[in-house]
Amino acid sequence: MQATNFKLLSVVRPKQVHAGFTVLEAVIASAMLAMGLAGAMRFSVATLNASQGSRHVDVASGLAQDLTECWGVQTPACQRMFQTKDPLHPIATHPDLAFERTWQVLRIPIADMPPAHLQELRIVVTWQEDLQAMQIEWRHRRASTPLWVGR
Numbered sequence: 001m002q003a004t005n006f007k008l009l010s011v012v013r014p015k016q017v018h019a020g021f022t023v024l025e026a027v028i029a030s031a032m033l034a035m036g037l038a039g040a041m042r043f044s045v046a047t048l049n050a051s052q053g054s055r056h057v058d059v060a061s062g063l064a065q066d067l068t069e070c071w072g073v074q075t076p077a078c079q080r081m082f083q084t085k086d087p088l089h090p091i092a093t094h095p096d097l098a099f100e101r102t103w104q105v106l107r108i109p110i111a112d113m114p115p116a117h118l119q120e121l122r123i124v125v126t127w128q129e130d131l132q133a134m135q136i137e138w139r140h141r142r143a144s145t146p147l148w149v150g151r
Helices: 023-073 076-083
Strands: 100-108 118-129 132-143
Touching: 023 076, 023 100, 023 118, 023 132
Parallel strands: none
Antiparallel strands: 100 118, 118 132
């Protein structure tokens, strides 16, 4: 058996080979990276602001719900809640953030029923967020025992 020698042909290349990036490519890549990072930062800030706003709405909803539940119970502690109108500073919020809770009890007239048979409690919770006044409004109705019950 006879051995065959193969000669590898070299690929012809131009004499000037560019190794790595040119300055222009590096500047363009750096600019694109900077724009991407700036966009990511703006998105992160917007997400944090939305999260904080959602948390404030949750706190305000909880304050309104507490008062709504107390309206139905009428214990001495709950009656004191209806007597105070001080701004509320809930735990776990910014110390400068104050929620103000106001309410109004309305009588809803119904034909052939006593005047206070159906009542509506309207609760408005307000607070300042980013120099803008925010508020939520809750409405809860209750009816007294019908006249035919207990006869």
